[in-house]
């Protein structure tokens with residue numbers, strides 16, 4: 001990801017009392033720069049992606065092309081049976097995430113080489129427990145957890161993964177792979193290893209008779225189905241400013257800033273409590289109904305909800321509102337934990353970030369529900385609460401004092417054409 005930076009809006013999140021970003025002038029220069037950059041990247045050749053069954057830039061706006069699969073499935077017997085060739089010094093491995101040793105190797109590769117912000121101040125630091133959770137959902141395939149090792153040293157130097165997911169686009173539920181954690185060691189960059197990794201995971205997905213995939217990236221590739229933005233809500237503004245994640249706003253002092261972001265000590269909604277195992281059926285019903293309004297969303301069943309949404313310490317937190325009178329489950333909110341390493345700071349090594357996941361409001365206003373989510377995140381000592389502008393999130397971001405980050409997150413589908421570029425609010429999907 002380039003300037004996608006979900007991690008850091010460093011410099012961009014000037015903290016004004018109204019929670020808005022810098023002056024109008026700065027915004028327009030920024031916006032202009034982004035537009036220029038975007039049009040340049042649209043003009044750029046994509047030697048690899050131009051060969052793939054993905055929406056191509058030249059087809060943008062051509063509504064005569066049919067929605068749905070771009071290429072039909074090929075007979076399984078025609079799927080290439082051997083792995084793609086790697087440069088001679090390297091070999092493929094399948095990463096067994098049940099093994100502590102393997103999990104540590106993957107953790108070490110990612111914690112040293114995965115996504116950084118533009119200014120190299122922060123790097124995603126997915127925990128081992130998180131990786132295990134993200135990579136072993138119901139029906140997962142071990143063969144989709146793919147590593148590349150140096151033959152001589154046995155060192156892990158690259159990684160890519162897929163997990164199976166049923167994703168609905170309009171009225172069709174499609175079996176897809178969610179592709180994530182593409183990483184090439186810093187010393188092996190720009191050698192065209194990434195396309196080989198992508199082709200190999202695609203081949204292994206095809207071997208399971210799955211022909212579509214969903215993925216996100218900070219870079220512009222052919223062609224986003226939607227482009228979203230991260231917003232950040234300071235919970236510990238002093239630390240965020242000290243480490244360069246955000247800046248003190250014009251005419252703001254530290255003490256005014258701390259006051260601005262102060263939250264109540266306890267949640268406001270009667271019946272607000274942690275989700276428990278016996279809530280799985282009710283939460284599944286609530287979520288399925290809610291997600292049905294979006295153009296692209298996961299098709300969760302009870303097993304998925306149990307895996308993805310039942311609280312797991314340090315990985316995923318979920319809360320719901322149980323009506324004190326009827327005991328009906330009326331509302332739901334959740335966030336996942338993804339810290340970032342703070343690079344080269346004397347005083348702090350980790351930024352503790354919560355990422356908004358799936359939220360449903362039917363009775364409690366979404367604004368109040370999310371304010372309660374902020375309160376529990378603050379109680380649990382998170383420094384910042386991040387949210388994309390997907391689903392109905394725009395309705396609370398500004399009011400709850402989230403500030404816009406400086407990066408974009410682009411959503412993509414592989415081998416599936418959507419006829420128009422979707423607004424973030426039409427998207428009901430959050431990838432980790």
Ligand SMILES: CC(C)(COP(=O)(O)OP(=O)(O)OC[C@H]1O[C@@H](n2cnc3c(N)ncnc32)[C@H](O)[C@@H]1OP(=O)(O)O)[C@@H](O)C(=O)NCCC(=O)NCCS
Nearest residue numbers: 001046047048049114115183184189190191192193194217
């Ligand atoms: C992303 C990463 C694996 C790309 O590897 P690289 O060595 O920089 O690039 P390579 O020379 O191997 O390959 C370049 C090709 O990969 C594509 N590519 C780069 N990043 C990509 C991404 N995130 N998703 C899909 N394709 C990507 C490029 O567009 C290019 O193809 P093109 O010519 O068709 O445009 C590497 O930069 C990395 O590990 N970065 C840090 C982690 C990261 O950002 N991961 C992606 C998270 S979405």
